[in-house]
Structures are given as structure tokens and as C-alpha cells.
Amino acid sequence: xxxxxxxxxxxxxxxxxxxxxxxxxxxxxxxxxxxxxxxxxxxxxxxxxxxxxxxxxxxxxxxxxxxxxxxxxxxxxxxxxxxxxxxxxxxxxxxxxxxxxxxxxxxxxxxxxxxxxxxxxxxxxxxxxxxxxxxxxxxxxxxxxxxxxxxxxxxxxxxxxxxxxxxxxxxxxxxxxxxxxxxxxxxxxxxxxxxxxxxxx
Numbered sequence: 001x002x003x004x005x006x007x008x009x010x011x012x013x014x015x016x017x018x019x020x021x022x023x024x025x026x027x028x029x030x031x032x033x034x035x036x037x038x039x040x041x042x043x044x045x046x047x048x049x050x051x052x053x054x055x056x057x058x059x060x061x062x063x064x065x066x067x068x069x070x071x072x073x074x075x076x077x078x079x080x081x082x083x084x085x086x087x088x089x090x091x092x093x094x095x096x097x098x099x100x101x102x103x104x105x106x107x108x109x110x111x112x113x114x115x116x117x118x119x120x121x122x123x124x125x126x127x128x129x130x131x132x133x134x135x136x137x138x139x140x141x142x143x144x145x146x147x148x149x150x151x152x153x154x155x156x157x158x159x160x161x162x163x164x165x166x167x168x169x170x171x172x173x174x175x176x177x178x179x180x181x182x183x184x185x186x187x188x189x190x191x192x193x194x195x196x197x198x199x200x201x
Contacts, residue, residue: 030042030043030046031043032044032061032064032065033064033068037065037068037069037072040065040068041065041176044057044061044062044065047061048061051187052190054183054186054187054190055183056187057180062180069169069173072169073166073169073170073173076162076165076166076169077166079162080159080162080163080166083155083158083159083162084159086155087152087155087156087159090148090151090152090155091152093148094145094148094149094152097141097144097145097148098145100141101138101141101142101145104134104137104138104141105138107134108134108138111130111134
């Protein structure tokens with residue numbers, strides 16, 4: 001019976017040490033100064049001290065986490081500004097293409113109005129060949145126009161996604177800040193209650 005108890009105690013000790021080593025390895029992979037914001041939050045949560053169902057967090061960790069979150073938000077803002085600049089540039093290019101297309105159509109109408117002889121680059125060519133060349137130019141310009149419209153829509157979708165991501169990140173940050181504040185207030189209240197109990201005792 002004594003041998004069984006010793007074996008059981010040894011097995012329990014090995015399991016406890018293995019679980020503790022695994023938890024230590026996972027915590028070592030997390031860092032407050034590198035990785036994603038999610039990993040940094042996980043680091044703070046895991047490394048914080050527990051008191052009942054609450055966590056006590058070092059202020060320096062919160063300030064560091066806040067700075068990293070603000071840096072991430074600033075990066076999203078910069079990406080959004082860059083995307084908006086690209087969209088504005090592409091809109092300007094599309095306007096230029098529309099104007100070019102309009103000018104080409106005017107030229108085509110003037111050419112169709114001419115009767116027999118047509119001259120292009122100083123050469124006389126037949127009406128069907130002339131029309132073919134002009135329609136080829138219009139086709140290329142239309143293809144370019146459609147390409148820029150596609151790019152514009154694509155950039156617009158990216159901008160909307162960036163705004164949505166920014167809004168979600170801000171909402172998550174506000175929620176985390178609110179929860180942290182509530183936790184801190186609860187801990188303070190409980191600490192004050194304990195101090196009052198100690199004084200009354």
C-alpha cells in the first residue's frame with residue numbers, strides 16, 4: 001500500500017511539472033514588446049497576478065499595451081490615407097480617360113461625315129480600314145477606361161474594408177478599456193472593504 005501511494009505521488013508530481021513546464025513555454029513565446037496586439041493582451045492576461053476571479057495588472061504593462069495599440073491604429077490610419085490618395089489619383093485618371101474617349105468620338109463623327117477620301121498619317125486609305133483603325137483606338141481606350149473603373153472600385157472596396165477594420169479595432173479597444181476600468185474599480189472597492197473590515201476588527 002505504501003508503494004502504491006509513493007507511485008501515485010510520483011506520477012502526480014511528474015504530471016504537475018510537465019504541465020507547469022508547458023505553460024511556462026507558452027508564456028515565454030508571448031511577449032509584451034513583439035507579436036500581434038492579441039498576443040500582447042494574452043501575455044498581460046497570463047502574466048498578471050490573480051486574486052479571486054480578478055486579475056491585477058501592472059500599470060507599466062497597460063501603458064505599453066496602450067502605446068502599441070495606438071501605434072497599430074496610427075498604422076491603419078496611414079494606410080487609409082494612402083488608399084484614399086490612390087483612389088483620388090485613379091478618379092482623376094478616369095476623368096482624363098473619359099475626356100479622351102469623348103474627343104475620340106467627336107473625331108470619329110467628323111471623319112464619318114466626310115465622303116470619299118480619307119487621310120490618315122498623310123496616307124489615303126479606304127473607309128472600312130479607317131473605321132477599323134478608329135474603332136481599335138476606341139476599343140483600347142474603352143478597355144483602359146474599364147480597367148481604371150475596376151481599379152477604382154477595387155480601391156474603394158479596400159478603403160471600406162480598412163474603415164471597417166479601424167472601427168472594429170477601436171470598438172475592441174474601447175471594450176477592453178471599459179472592462180479593465182470596471183475590473184480596477186471592483187478591485188479597489190474590495191480592497192477598501194477589506195481595509196474597513198480590518199479597521200473594524
